[in-house]
Amino acid sequence: MTSLTGQTQENSKPGGLSRIQEKNRNLILDAALSEFSRKGFSGATVERIAAEAGMSKSNLLYYFSSKEAIYNATLAHILEVWLAPLKTLNQDGDPAQELAAYICQKMEMSANFPEASRLFANEVMQGAPQILPILQTDLKRLVAEKSLVIENWIEAGKMRRVDPVHLIFTIWATTQHYADFSVQIRALTGRDLSDPEFLQETETSVTALILNGVGLSWPPEGE
Amino acid sequence: MTSLTGQTQENSKPGGLSRIQEKNRNLILDAALSEFSRKGFSGATVERIAAEAGMSKSNLLYYFSSKEAIYNATLAHILEVWLAPLKTLNQDGDPAQELAAYICQKMEMSANFPEASRLFANEVMQGAPQILPILQTDLKRLVAEKSLVIENWIEAGKMRRVDPVHLIFTIWATTQHYADFSVQIRALTGRDLSDPEFLQETETSVTALILNGVGLSWPPEGE
DNA sequence: GAGTGATTTGACCAAATGGTCAAGATGCAA
DNA sequence: TTGCATCTTGACCATTTGGTCAAATCACTC
Numbered sequence: 215m216t217s218l219t220g221q222t223q224e225n226s227k228p229g230g231l232s233r234i235q236e237k238n239r240n241l242i243l244d245a246a247l248s249e250f251s252r253k254g255f256s257g258a259t260v261e262r263i264a265a266e267a268g269m270s271k272s273n274l275l276y277y278f279s280s281k282e283a284i285y286n287a288t289l290a291h292i293l294e295v296w297l298a299p300l301k302t303l304n305q306d307g308d309p310a311q312e313l314a315a316y317i318c319q320k321m322e323m324s325a326n327f328p329e330a331s332r333l334f335a336n337e338v339m340q341g342a343p344q345i346l347p348i349l350q351t352d353l354k355r356l357v358a359e360k361s362l363v364i365e366n367w368i369e370a371g372k373m374r375r376v377d378p379v380h381l382i383f384t385i386w387a388t389t390q391h392y393a394d395f396s397v398q399i400r401a402l403t404g405r406d407l408s409d410p411e412f413l414q415e416t417e418t419s420v421t422a423l424i425l426n427g428v429g430l431s432w433p434p435e436g437e
Numbered sequence: 438m439t440s441l442t443g444q445t446q447e448n449s450k451p452g453g454l455s456r457i458q459e460k461n462r463n464l465i466l467d468a469a470l471s472e473f474s475r476k477g478f479s480g481a482t483v484e485r486i487a488a489e490a491g492m493s494k495s496n497l498l499y500y501f502s503s504k505e506a507i508y509n510a511t512l513a514h515i516l517e518v519w520l521a522p523l524k525t526l527n528q529d530g531d532p533a534q535e536l537a538a539y540i541c542q543k544m545e546m547s548a549n550f551p552e553a554s555r556l557f558a559n560e561v562m563q564g565a566p567q568i569l570p571i572l573q574t575d576l577k578r579l580v581a582e583k584s585l586v587i588e589n590w591i592e593a594g595k596m597r598r599v600d601p602v603h604l605i606f607t608i609w610a611t612t613q614h615y616a617d618f619s620v621q622i623r624a625l626t627g628r629d630l631s632d633p634e635f636l637q638e639t640e641t642s643v644t645a646l647i648l649n650g651v652g653l654s655w656p657p658e659g660e
Numbered sequence: 661g662a663g664t665g666a667t668t669t670g671a672c673c674a675a676a677t678g679g680t681c682a683a684g685a686t687g688c689a690a
Numbered sequence: 691t692t693g694c695a696t697c698t699t700g701a702c703c704a705t706t707t708g709g710t711c712a713a714a715t716c717a718c719t720c
Binding site for chain 2: 252253254255256257332335336338339340341342346349350353354357374376377379380381383384386387388390391392394395397398399401402403415416419420422423424425426427428429
């Protein structure tokens with residue numbers, strides 16, 4: 215009987231994992247995110263992930279049955295966080311405030327978790343072999359729902375008529391670009407989102423461009 | 438003496454390449470673009486590239502000395518085409534027309550050469566190991582030059598004050614997104630840029646958003 | 661059509677790598 | 691302390707893969 219399912223020792227932990235299991239799985243997932251985001255799935259090696267996690271390759275394979283299993287776990291681990299911001303877009307709020315907040319959240323995700331952004335980009339660029347089903351179901355539903363929110367704002371005359379889906383794509387594209395292409399950004403400007411000042415400037419520029427682009431006056435008057 | 442430098446037979450061709458060399462190098466570069474853009478550098482195999490080019494691995498390695506050599510040649514081959522559109526941005530033209538034309542060109546590049554876009558994205562996401570020097574010199578110079586063009590339009594009161602570099606990044610981000618993430622786009626909308634109608638819609642949406650975003654009225658009145 | 665260099669290939673090699681396994685070390689309950 | 695399950699590891703294996711090489715074939719010149 216494998217230890218990952220039926221433990222007798224120190225059980226009753228969250229998710230049924232022992233203290234050691236919990237710790238090591240986290241070490242592995244952190245290392246895996248670093249490795250996979252830098253090298254892609256094929257370029258990553260189990261050996262390096264294990265080394266970065268501070269354990270032997272054999273031990274890593276005791277916790278995850280294969281390289282693909284680590285990869286999937288890593289993807290699943292970040293995907294939830296990655297899609298969270300869109301869920302906060304609130305029909306009843308002010309369109310300008312809501313969209314600005316969304317762009318802000320996404321841009322800070324790019325600043326704080328650029329590795330997650332690159333991992334996701336890599337996965338999708340390879341044809342989304344692992345997460346295509348999720349895109350087609352969960353993400354599709356979420357986008358449809360939020361498109362409707364935007365559509366309602368348009369119907370109510372609160373913003374210019376635009377295709378909501380393209381608006382969402384534009385926000386994804388711009389915010390993630392600063393994470394995924396940070397090396398290029400750094401080569402051209404000498405800075406990237408890890409610089410708080412640059413983050414601030416970028417947020418301001420992008421938000422102004424997109425909000426004005428959809429016919430919302432920005433930045434707001436007064437103050 | 439290697440055949441790639443000193444040929445006696447059928448010489449005097451463009452670049453000093455024989456007819457056969459010319460043909461095979463092109464076959465290889467096409468196959469390499471396909472393979473590298475789908476699998477990334479590490480995931481690609483010389484064997485598959487050779488197969489797709491219709492020759493043996495040994496023969497391929499007769500034309501390119503190593504996997505890395507093929508990769509570099511492929512990158513160099515597309516880079517020129519990839520950066521060409523920006524060069525056409527013309528100081529003396531109408532800002533709205535010029536920017537719209539640039540966005541249009543970039544979007545059609547994404548539609549017609551999505552593989553090139555993905556190859557480039559992959560390279561940069563991995564830290565641009567091969568083309569970083571080019572980004573830091575040629576591309577940096579080009580961006581600085583075109584930023585000045587935009588800056589001059591702003592000074593002349595022809596458009597709203599925006600950071601020219603962020604504007605360029607936004608155009609790159611949005612247009613390339615539709616190529617690099619085409620699988621996701623397809624999963625969410627059922628279509629991608631290979632559909633002429635979708636290309637048209639996307640071009641219209643993105644152009645309108647960005648031009649209005651920088652304070653240019655779009656689409657133009659009349660007609 | 662003979663000769664020469666260009667082109668093509670299969671056989672082969674060495675290194676890297678994902679994964680297995682048996683044995684040893686460690687932690688926990690009694 | 692003892693006993694048992696968990697945890698950890700080094701040795702090992704099979705496969706993949708980038709690259710070499712000598713030999714065979716082809717294309718062109720004379």
